[in-house]
Amino acid sequence: AQKITQTQPGMFVQEKEAVTLDCTYDTSDQSYGLFWYKQPSSGEMIFLIYQGSYDEQNATEGRYSLNFQKARKSANLVISASQLGDSAMYFCAMREGPGGYQKVTFGTGTKLQVIP
Amino acid sequence: SAVISQKPSRDICQRGTSLTIQCQVDSQVTMMFWYRQQPGQSLTLIATANQGSEATYESGFVIDKFPISRPNLTFSTLTVSNMSPEDSSIYLCSVLRLETRSTQYFGPGTRLTVL
Numbered sequence: 634a635q636k637i638t639q640t641q642p643g644m645f646v647q648e649k650e651a652v653t654l655d656c657t658y659d660t661s662d663q664s665y666g667l668f669w670y671k672q673p674s675s676g677e678m679i680f681l682i683y684q685g686s687y688d689e690q691n692a693t694e695g696r697y698s699l700n701f702q703k704a705r706k707s708a709n710l711v712i713s714a715s716q717l718g719d720s721a722m723y724f725c726a727m728r729e730g731p732g733g734y735q736k737v738t739f740g741t742g743t744k745l746q747v748i749p
Numbered sequence: 750s751a752v753i754s755q756k757p758s759r760d761i762c763q764r765g766t767s768l769t770i771q772c773q774v775d776s777q778v779t780m781m782f783w784y785r786q787q788p789g790q791s792l793t794l795i796a797t798a799n800q801g802s803e804a805t806y807e808s809g810f811v812i813d814k815f816p817i818s819r820p821n822l823t824f825s826t827l828t829v830s831n832m833s834p835e836d837s838s839i840y841l842c843s844v845l846r847l848e849t850r851s852t853q854y855f856g857p858g859t860r861l862t863v864l
Contacts, residue, residue: 668853676839678792678855724791728845728853734805735780735845737853739792 635659637725637740644745646715653700654710654743656725662686666728667708668737669699673721681723684708712745720747751776751844753856761862762832769828770859772842777822780845783815786858787838795840798825832863 638657646652658667669681684692684699692699700709712719725740752775762768772781781798796804796817804817819825829836842856 670855676786676858676860678841678843678858680852680854683852726792726853734797736782736794736797737843737845738794741791 635740636729636738637727639725639740639743641743642741644743646712646719646745646747648717648747648749649714651711651713652715652745654712654723654725654745656708656710656740658706658708658725658727660706660727660729662729667699667701668726668728669697669708669710670724670726671719671721672724672742678724682710715747717747717749720745751778751846751854753842753844753854755842755856755859757859758857759860759862761864763864764833766832767828767830768832768861769826770840770842772825772827772856774823774844778844778846779822781819781825782843782845782853783817783825783827784841784843784855785838786841792841795827798827829861832861834863837861837863 665686667684671679682692682694682697682699684701691701696713698711722742722744724742726737728737754773756771783795784792785795786792794807795810796806798804798817798819800819814830816828839858839860841858845853
């Protein structure tokens with residue numbers, strides 16, 4: 634079974650509009666973390682936002698917010714007021730595992746294109 | 750955050766040769782990982798680099814093909830051995846500090862093309 638599922642291979646959004654990128658996850662761990670990364674065409678992986686499984690509040694970082702619904706095992710990324718520079722691949726990822734044996738698994742990604 | 754550098758940033762290599770990629774972190778980190786990203790694909794974990802001991806490899810990756818060293822808490826190398834065109838990928842070093850809000854950071858990547 635897939636650990637991280639991103640069902641949207643590609644998305645379009647109008648500049649200045651908000652967009653939601655979907656992510657669902659599967660784990661039996663009680664303690665885990667969820668990440669979103671942005672990968673522009675240059676190839677670098679840019680950390681955007683993190684949500685811990687015990688965090689009661691949804692994480693926010695500037696224009697990025699993570700809509701964490703634990704019971705549904707979803708961790709959608711919301712980008713508000715989209716900008717042309719937001720066009721990139723976006724990856725959802727999950728950290729799980731005990732103590733010093735943690736590792737992070739990535740979804741297949743969503744390609745976001747912002748339209749002027 | 751952590752500042753991570755990788756060398757080389759890119760290389761073009763001949764089939765059958767080997768390439769060693771270096772990863773340097775600006776501060777001590779608990780865990781270091783190596784990922785591969787094949788063209789148009791997501792990231793796949795190759796192995797966890799363990800300080801002073803053998804790396805822990807994921808299914809489908811073996812030490813003979815991808816030997817890894819980690820002599821200290823801030824440095825690691827990944828060697829891609831006996832390369833073939835199928836090894837053409839971006840190879841990324843990543844670090845994770847085991848803290849309350851563990852965040853994983855990535856190096857800039859090494860873009861490898863095998864002819």
